[in-house]
Amino acid sequence: MEINKLPPELLIQIFNYMPEMIVNVAKVCKYFNVIATSQIKNLSIIFERESEEKIISISDELNNFKSIHNMKLACSLDVNIAEKADFCAMHSNKITHLILSDFSFLNPFFDQHDVIFTKLHTLEIINSDLTSSSEELPSFILKTCIALKNLKISGCSGLEIESLNEIGRNLCNTKIEKIELHPTYSYYDMRNIDESWTIENLKTLSVRSKLVVMKKNFVRNMLGNRRKSLNLKRLELIAELHFGSNFISTILQQFPNLEHLAIGKGVTEIRNNDFTDICNQYNQLKTLEYHFIHHDENLELKHRLNVNESLQSLTIGITKIINFNDLTRISKSFPNLKKLSLIVYYVISSNEEYIKRIIKIFPHIKEFNLNHIGQLENIKIILN
Amino acid sequence: MDIDRPSDPQVSVVSSDGTMFHTTLKSILLSGTIKDMIEHIGEGGVENMGAIPLQNVDSKTLEIVIKWIEHHKDNIQPTSEEIKDKTADFIDPWDENFLEMDLDKLYNLITAANYLNIPQLLWLSTRKIAMLIKNRTPQEIRSLFNIEDDWTPQEIEAVQKENQWCEEK
Numbered sequence A: 001m002e003i004n005k006l007p008p009e010l011l012i013q014i015f016n017y018m019p020e021m022i023v024n025v026a027k028v029c030k031y032f033n034v035i036a037t038s039q040i041k042n043l044s045i046i047f048e049r050e051s052e053e054k055i056i057s058i059s060d061e062l063n064n065f066k067s068i069h070n071m072k073l074a075c076s077l078d079v080n081i082a083e084k085a086d087f088c089a090m091h092s093n094k095i096t097h098l099i100l101s102d103f104s105f106l107n108p109f110f111d112q113h114d115v116i117f118t119k120l121h122t123l124e125i126i127n128s129d130l131t132s133s134s135e136e137l138p139s140f141i142l143k144t145c146i147a148l149k150n151l152k153i154s155g156c157s158g159l160e161i162e163s164l165n166e167i168g169r170n171l172c173n174t175k176i177e178k179i180e181l182h183p184t185y186s187y188y189d190m191r192n193i194d195e196s197w198t199i200e201n202l203k204t205l206s207v208r209s210k211l212v213v214m215k216k217n218f219v220r221n222m223l224g225n226r227r228k229s230l231n232l233k234r235l236e237l238i239a240e241l242h243f244g245s246n247f248i249s250t251i252l253q254q255f256p257n258l259e260h261l262a263i264g265k266g267v268t269e270i271r272n273n274d275f276t277d278i279c280n281q282y283n284q285l286k287t288l289e290y291h292f293i294h295h296d297e298n299l300e301l302k303h304r305l306n307v308n309e310s311l312q313s314l315t316i317g318i319t320k321i322i323n324f325n326d327l328t329r330i331s332k333s334f335p336n337l338k339k340l341s342l343i344v345y346y347v348i349s350s351n352e353e354y355i356k357r358i359i360k361i362f363p364h365i366k367e368f369n370l371n372h373i374g375q376l377e378n379i380k381i382i383l384n
Numbered sequence B: 001m002d003i004d005r006p007s008d009p010q011v012s013v014v015s016s017d018g019t020m021f022h023t024t025l026k027s028i029l030l031s032g033t034i035k036d037m038i039e040h041i042g043e044g045g046v047e048n049m050g051a052i053p054l055q056n057v058d059s060k061t062l063e064i065v066i067k068w069i070e071h072h073k074d075n076i077q078p079t080s081e082e083i084k085d086k087t088a089d090f091i092d093p094w095d096e097n098f099l100e101m102d103l104d105k106l107y108n109l110i111t112a113a114n115y116l117n118i119p120q121l122l123w124l125s126t127r128k129i130a131m132l133i134k135n136r137t138p139q140e141i142r143s144l145f146n147i148e149d150d151w152t153p154q155e156i157e158a159v160q161k162e163n164q165w166c167e168e169k
Helices: A008-016 A019-025 A030-038 A050-063 A081-090 A136-143 A161-169 A217-222 A247-254 A271-282 A323-332 A350-361 B032-041 B043-048 B057-073 B080-084 B093-098 B103-116 B119-133 B138-145 B154-164 B164-168
Strands: A042-047 A070-076 A094-100 A123-128 A148-155 A178-182 A204-214 A234-241 A260-264 A289-291 A312-321 A339-344 A368-374 A379-382 B010-014 B020-024
Touching: A008 A019, A008 A030, A008 A271, A008 B103, A008 B119, A019 A030, A050 A081, A070 A081, A136 A161, A148 A289, A161 A234, A217 B138, A217 B164, A247 A271, A260 A339, A260 A350, A271 A289, A271 A312, A323 A350, A350 A368, A350 A379, B020 B057, B032 B103, B057 B093, B057 B103, B119 B138
Parallel strands: A042 A070, A070 A094, A094 A123, A123 A148, A148 A178, A178 A204, A204 A234, A234 A260, A260 A289, A289 A312, A312 A339, A339 A368
Antiparallel strands: A368 A379, B010 B020
C-alpha cells in the first residue's frame, strides 16, 4: 500500500482522526513531516509522569508545528507541576481544551498572572483536592481563561463555597455557557450559595452527585425568581438536593425553553404529578431523566398526559414499579421515543418476560435499558 | 419482467480495465462525481446515455464500491461539510466488516471514493487507516505501509535528539 503516495488532502483527513499521533507521524518520512507540521490543525497531548526534560523537549518540538490551532492537553499535576505549568504558559495561545487532574497543592497555573489562555474554550478540573487552590481558582477562570465556554469541575473536593460564588456571580461577564459540577462527598455546602449567581447566559447547568447534600437554599438562590432564562436548554439536578415546595413549577416558569431535563435521586419534592406537568408543558423536550428519592414510590399517571412528539429519550428511575397501563399511555403520548430506560425495584414477571412486554408496548424504540434494583447487571437491548 | 419504466432505472459503469458493471440509479447517485455527470445529461436521458466510463477505478475496486453503494442506497448520506466534523462516530457493524480487506484494496478504495466523491465511504476508509496507525511507533508505521525511511542519518540524529520523548512513549 502506497499510503505515502496519497495526495495531501487525504493524508490530512487521515491525520485529523488521530491528533494524539501527529508528532509520531511526523517522523515517519519527510512527506508526512511536511504535512503534519504545516497542515494539521488539531493536536492532542497527554502528560502523566513524564520527566522534566521530556516535558521541555515536547514543548520545543511543538514549535515546529506551525499550523496547530487547537491543542487538547490532559495534564496530571501530581508531579513536575512547574514544568507542566510552563508548558501551558508557552502554548497558551494554542490550547483550546485543558484537562487538569490529580493536583493537591497550590497550583502554579493559578499564579501566572501574565498568562492569558486566549483560545481555551473547555476547562475540566477532575479528581483533585482544591483546598489550597480554592482562592486562586475564580481569578484563573474569570480573568485568565477569557474565551472559556465550558467549565467542568468533577470528582474534586475542597472548593470553598465563596470561590464557587465568585465564579457564579460573574458568569454574565464571561462567555461561559455550560457548567457541570459533579462534586464528591465533602464538597461545598450549598446552603451558603450566593443569591447573585448570574446564570442567564447558560445553555447547560448540570449538578450530578450521588452523595452531596445540598440544602434548600441552593435552589432558591441559584434558580430563584430572578433567574428566568430563555437560554437554558439543559438542566440536570441529580443529587441529594432539597428543592423546597413548588420546585417543578419554578423550573417550568423560569426555564421555558428546556430541551433536556434530568432531576431527582434524593430530591424530596418530586411527585407523581410533576411528571405529567413536565411532559405536558415542555413540548420541545428531547430527553427526560426523572428519578424518585425512594424505591417505594410508584410512578402513577393520575392526570392526562398530552402527546409530546419531541421526546426521544426517557429515563424513569428508582420507582417501585410502573404498571403496564401507564406505560401504554406513555408509549402513546411519546410516539417518537427512541430510547427508554427504567430503573425499577419490582418486576412482576421474569426479566425476559418483562422485556418482551415492554417491547410490545413500545414498538418504535431502538434501545431499552432495564436496571432491576438488586440485580448485578444492567440489561441493554438494542432493537432494529 | 417489468414492462413499465422501473422506478429505479439501471445504470452501467465501465472500469478503467474495461469491465462493465450494472447497478441502479439510486445507488450510483451516492457518487457526487457521477451525480454531476448525470445532472448534466438530465435524468430523462439516463436510460439512453450508455455506460459511464470511470478511467480512475479498476474493476476490482469498482466491484467493492458498487457493493457499498448498493448497501447504502436508502440511507441518508452526510455531506462533505458534515463529514469534516466527524471523528470517532459510531460505525455500522456492516461497514466495519466491509472494511476488513488488505491494505492494497483499502488504498484503492480510498482513491476511488475520493475520485467518485462519496464522502461517507471516504470517511470510513480513511478512518480505517487512522485506526491502523494509532498507537504505533514511526518505525512500525513504516513497516506496516512499506514506507521508505528517507531521512538522512544526520536528519534522524537531529530529530531523535529533539524528540527523544516520543520514542520513549
